[in-house]
Amino acid sequence: xxxxxxxxxLQFLDQMMKSQLSRRxxxxxxxxxxxxLAMPRFLGAGEARAAETIRFxxxxxxxxxxxxxxxxxxxxxxSGIEVVEDSLPLSSRIKAMVxxxxxxxxxxxxxxxxxxxLEQMGEYFEPIxxxxxxxxxxxxxxxxxxxxxxxxxxxxxxxxxxxxDKFDAAPKDWAEVWDTEKFPGGRTLTSADDGQYPNxxxxxxxxxxxxxxxxxxxxxxxxxxxxxxKSDVVKWWSSGSEVVQLFxxxxxxxxxxxxxxxxxxxxxxxxxxxxxxxxxxxLDYLMIVKGAPKDRAMKLIDALLAVExxxxxxxxxxxxxxxxxxxxxxxEGRAAELPSYPENLxxxxxxxxxxxxxxxxxIIERFHEWTFA
Amino acid sequence: MGALATARSxxxxxxxxxxLALPAILALGLFFFAPLANLVTISFSGETxxxxxxxxxxxxxxxxxxxxxxxxxLAVSASCTLMALAFALAIRTLTxxxxxxxxxxxxxxxxxxxxVRSYSWLYVLAQxxxxxxxxxxxxxxxxxxxxxxxxxxxxxxxxxxxxxYALLPIHNAVEALDPLLLRAARSLGAGPARxxxxxxxxLTARGILTxxxxxxxxxxxxxxxxxxxxxxxxxxxxxxxDVLVNTMLDWPRAAAASLVLVVTVAAGIALLAFAAGRTxxxxxx
Numbered sequence: 001x002x003x004x005x006x007x008x009x010l011q012f013l014d015q016m017m018k019s020q021l022s023r024r025x026x027x028x029x030x031x032x033x034x035x036x037l038a039m040p041r042f043l044g045a046g047e048a049r050a051a052e053t054i055r056f057x058x059x060x061x062x063x064x065x066x067x068x069x070x071x072x073x074x075x076x077x078x079s080g081i082e083v084v085e086d087s088l089p090l091s092s093r094i095k096a097m098v099x100x101x102x103x104x105x106x107x108x109x110x111x112x113x114x115x116x117x118l119e120q121m122g123e124y125f126e127p128i129x130x131x132x133x134x135x136x137x138x139x140x141x142x143x144x145x146x147x148x149x150x151x152x153x154x155x156x157x158x159x160x161x162x163x164x165d166k167f168d169a170a171p172k173d174w175a176e177v178w179d180t181e182k183f184p185g186g187r188t189l190t191s192a193d194d195g196q197y198p199n200x201x202x203x204x205x206x207x208x209x210x211x212x213x214x215x216x217x218x219x220x221x222x223x224x225x226x227x228x229x230k231s232d233v234v235k236w237w238s239s240g241s242e243v244v245q246l247f248x249x250x251x252x253x254x255x256x257x258x259x260x261x262x263x264x265x266x267x268x269x270x271x272x273x274x275x276x277x278x279x280x281x282x283l284d285y286l287m288i289v290k291g292a293p294k295d296r297a298m299k300l301i302d303a304l305l306a307v308e309x310x311x312x313x314x315x316x317x318x319x320x321x322x323x324x325x326x327x328x329x330x331x332e333g334r335a336a337e338l339p340s341y342p343e344n345l346x347x348x349x350x351x352x353x354x355x356x357x358x359x360x361x362x363i364i365e366r367f368h369e370w371t372f373a
Numbered sequence: 374m375g376a377l378a379t380a381r382s383x384x385x386x387x388x389x390x391x392x393l394a395l396p397a398i399l400a401l402g403l404f405f406f407a408p409l410a411n412l413v414t415i416s417f418s419g420e421t422x423x424x425x426x427x428x429x430x431x432x433x434x435x436x437x438x439x440x441x442x443x444x445x446x447l448a449v450s451a452s453c454t455l456m457a458l459a460f461a462l463a464i465r466t467l468t469x470x471x472x473x474x475x476x477x478x479x480x481x482x483x484x485x486x487x488x489v490r491s492y493s494w495l496y497v498l499a500q501x502x503x504x505x506x507x508x509x510x511x512x513x514x515x516x517x518x519x520x521x522x523x524x525x526x527x528x529x530x531x532x533x534x535x536x537x538y539a540l541l542p543i544h545n546a547v548e549a550l551d552p553l554l555l556r557a558a559r560s561l562g563a564g565p566a567r568x569x570x571x572x573x574x575x576l577t578a579r580g581i582l583t584x585x586x587x588x589x590x591x592x593x594x595x596x597x598x599x600x601x602x603x604x605x606x607x608x609x610x611x612x613x614x615d616v617l618v619n620t621m622l623d624w625p626r627a628a629a630a631s632l633v634l635v636v637t638v639a640a641g642i643a644l645l646a647f648a649a650g651r652t653x654x655x656x657x658x
Contacts, residue, residue, distance in 0.1 A: 092619045117622065186500070186519075191605050193612055195619055235522045236605040250501035251521060361621045368434035368613070371605040 057105035060087035106292030116357035140325030150285035152322035159279035161257035185253025191236030416628035425625035539584035546580025
């Protein structure tokens with residue numbers, strides 16, 4: 001059994017601390033904002049300046065740094081429109097902003113589940129004006145991800161992740177992840193806390209359901225499959241930094257994780273790897289929050305989707321561009337590492353976000369009850 | 374303390390200085406009572422006035438989480454209080470320099486963020502962490518223990534953070550003990566147990582209960598520590614409120630859950646204050 005050196009472990013701890021701190025900092029910021037929302041809007045400064053600004057909310061960390069360098073700053077130089085950045089577009093924040101008519105950001109990069117759960121409660125997003133996107137950028141984006149209120153931007157995924165130093169062979173599907181004799185060691189799967197939702201699909205795949213037949217999810221069957229692995233799950237994880245820490249600290253030997261996080265840890269020398277087979281692909285879309293200035297928002301979306309800058313971003317960031325031309329333009333060997341590479345994508349299924357939007361509350365509630373059973 | 378208050382209230386200027394409390398009252402009103410009132414409004418804004426509360430109490434998960442939260446807070450409060458009392462009595466026997474150093478070493482962690490301290494436990498208790506590696510190296514075990522992600526780890530993490538809150542009031546009470554009384558008791562033939570139960574305990578009861586109440590109340594609202602050191606079955610109420618706010622977007626129920634916590638805290642304080650009054654009255658020699 002090889003051990004990760006202390007310096008490397010500390011490096012991971014450090015990374016996790018940073019991301020946790022920013023998350024908590026943001027929650028505190030959110031509380032301050034809630035206070036500000038209650039105040040009358042006598043501050044005119046924001047509106048006077050609004051003529052030449054657009055606000056963009058992404059996920060912080062390396063993705064936003066790359067977007068800033070390759071997209072946002074060049075966009076400001078070319079158009080004169082200043083981009084005000086924000087991070088972590090939680091659905092609760094979008095709901096609070098729109099309900100109180102006090103937007104904190106205009107353009108947002110997030111998943112379909114956020115859009116669908118919010119639109120069940122009312123109108124929270126503006127339609128996308130596809131005529132405002134350059135045709136050369138649009139042509140590589142599949143029709144299937146050009147939705148009325150969201151345009152497909154990048155693929156991220158949940159995959160089988162494992163410690164390469166603990167097993168002779170790699171687990172190739174979820175049935176093997178459930179096989180604790182062949183692959184002994186701690187397990188980790190997603191929790192129902194902190195914005196996360198349980199990996200019911202993986203439980204069904206482990207139980208022998210084909211990936212084409214996952215939806216609508218047979219919830220009872222999924223939970224009884226989870227019953228079988230429950231006592232081996234050392235921790236139900238919620239954040240990407242946390243799951244990397246579980247693997248690098250040796251708590252978990254195999255389980256589910258975000259592909260991007262595992263790829264980054266692997267490239268930094270951690271003994272971890274992933275299997276694309278039976279992974280769950282999800283898409284982040286670009287959307288415009290209800291009430292945002294549509295013209296400027298579309299200009300920013302157009303800039304974010306442009307092929308050349310996107311190639312720079314995805315050469316460095318471990319997520320798959322939804323745009324086929326961006327994928328084709330990446331440096332040699334790069335595309336095959338990413339979830340949107342056709343061969344990888346074929347091995348996965350795409351989350352049915354509508355099913356989750358319809359059932360999320362019940363599943364979260366049931367998961368919490370189930371943990372006590 | 375009582376004598377001081379009596380002396381002060383004898384001064385005629387006392388009442389006119391009440392306005393000095395005004396900034397504090399204003400700040401509390403603006404930043405505590407107003408948002409709290411807002412929270413009450415939100416909690417009654419479900420489909421029917423009480424639906425948020427009905428759904429909260431109808432959910433086996435929510436009620437279980439509430440009970441667990443109270444039990445953890447009680448356990449942490451009891452163990453912190455005992456440790457703090459033992460510690461306070463122990464450092465009484467030290468010279469002032471060493472006593473101050475010992476006290477400082479316990480209160481110093483107050484300056485380190487909760488996040489960092491909770492995080493350190495991950496490193497200490499991990500499968501490949503310090504404790505397990507030492508045990509393996511010493512040959513005391515051949516398999517690492519699963520020390521993380523259970524109530525033990527959560528309680529340890531919370532207790533580590535809250536110990537100074539128990540220690541400070543208890544230390545104050547213990548410091549105020551008159552050494553002559555203890556010496557007199559000893560010279561009259563009282564054993565250590567008798568001295569502890571008939572002298573030390575009654576005289577420090579108020580400090581002990583204050584420490585216990587502080588730790589209990591603070592432990593009820595923990596978020597980061599159970600999230601990091603526990604697993605799904607160690608969910609505490611603050612974590613559940615976050616799920617209601619951010620994942621389920623059920624704000625009336627989140628407000629109801631928060632108010633249930635506020636009421637639990639208030640009830641806890643009231644109970645302890647009552648107990649403190651009774652205990653002090655009963656135990657005072």
